[in-house]
Amino acid sequence: MKRDNQSSVSEFLLLGLPIRPEQQGMFFVLFLVMYLTTMLGNLFIVLLIRLDSCLHTPMYFFLSHLALTDISFSSVTAPKMLLNMQTQSQSISYAGCISQVYFSIFFFDIDSFLLTSMAYDRYVAICHPLHYTTIMSRSLCFMLVFVSWVLSFASALLHTLLLARLYFCGDNILLHFFCDLSTLLKLSSSDTTTNELVILTVGTVFITLPFICILVSYGHIGSTILRVPSTKGICKALSTCGSHLSVVSLYYGAIIGLYIFPSSSDSNGKDVIVAVFYTLVTPMLNPVIYSLRNQAMKGALGKILSREKFSP
Numbered sequence: 001m002k003r004d005n006q007s008s009v010s011e012f013l014l015l016g017l018p019i020r021p022e023q024q025g026m027f028f029v030l031f032l033v034m035y036l037t038t039m040l041g042n043l044f045i046v047l048l049i050r051l052d053s054c055l056h057t058p059m060y061f062f063l064s065h066l067a068l069t070d071i072s073f074s075s076v077t078a079p080k081m082l083l084n085m086q087t088q089s090q091s092i093s094y095a096g097c098i099s100q101v102y103f104s105i106f107f108f109d110i111d112s113f114l115l116t117s118m119a120y121d122r123y124v125a126i127c128h129p130l131h132y133t134t135i136m137s138r139s140l141c142f143m144l145v146f147v148s149w150v151l152s153f154a155s156a157l158l159h160t161l162l163l164a165r166l167y168f169c170g171d172n173i174l175l176h177f178f179c180d181l182s183t184l185l186k187l188s189s190s191d192t193t194t195n196e197l198v199i200l201t202v203g204t205v206f207i208t209l210p211f212i213c214i215l216v217s218y219g220h221i222g223s224t225i226l227r228v229p230s231t232k233g234i235c236k237a238l239s240t241c242g243s244h245l246s247v248v249s250l251y252y253g254a255i256i257g258l259y260i261f262p263s264s265s266d267s268n269g270k271d272v273i274v275a276v277f278y279t280l281v282t283p284m285l286n287p288v289i290y291s292l293r294n295q296a297m298k299g300a301l302g303k304i305l306s307r308e309k310f311s312p
Helices: 021-051 058-087 094-127 129-135 138-164 181-187 193-227 231-260 269-293 295-310
Strands: 011-014 091-093
Touching: 011 094, 021 058, 021 269, 058 091, 058 094, 058 138, 058 269, 091 094, 094 129, 094 138, 094 181, 094 193, 094 231, 138 181, 138 193, 181 193, 193 231, 231 269
Parallel strands: none
Antiparallel strands: 011 091
């Protein structure tokens, strides 16, 4: 059958933000400020790590990639949402919708792998400090990031290719503010059993297993600290791991809220709110968390500001 017959729908209507017309302006400004804060905050993190040689360590290497991923992740959904709100349009083309699905899955998976790599880095730093520089070599760090990108690319491509095979004939209204994969599957008139099976399988490998690895890493960190309890050791561990734990809690808290506690069948309000949280709120808060709770980041900022203040 020809491709044109496989998808008679040429565009979708995004109706996921339950906002009354008189509130459009207020929410447009709110989401615009959130998006700009995300962009500026994460660019600030990347620039700070680049400028300060003290931050040229594996932990901040992973953090710089996480910041770039957050910028990209928010840029997949926020600009189109803001444009639709400003123009009072709710449409997105079929190609644009498929592209949103691909890139949202791609950057979402990269986040998961980067957070796991950062947890492993903290495990080595606290549990094997004497061998830290040997274990967390430059080649290992590059390999972990490279594998994260490759696996995320493969996952997103697999989901997108399976989605492109489906028929969309008739209803083209998405109860979401961007093209979410699970929401699209509900609209399809094709059999989506294969898609759902792949989502379950790949989700287990790409989301659940990294989360288990993070829990195991922090389990070892906790047992190491308790084995030789000291106020200094606990404070050092909190300083080292506190920011990362906060970001992990935000990331996986949204996932747990979305999939462990599903919304009722007649309402998608919770799904939309959770999606706003992990596409806009979490990427916006990550730089704030690392700037306020991380002594090394604050020290680097202080040095740069002092350098600028006293430079002729």
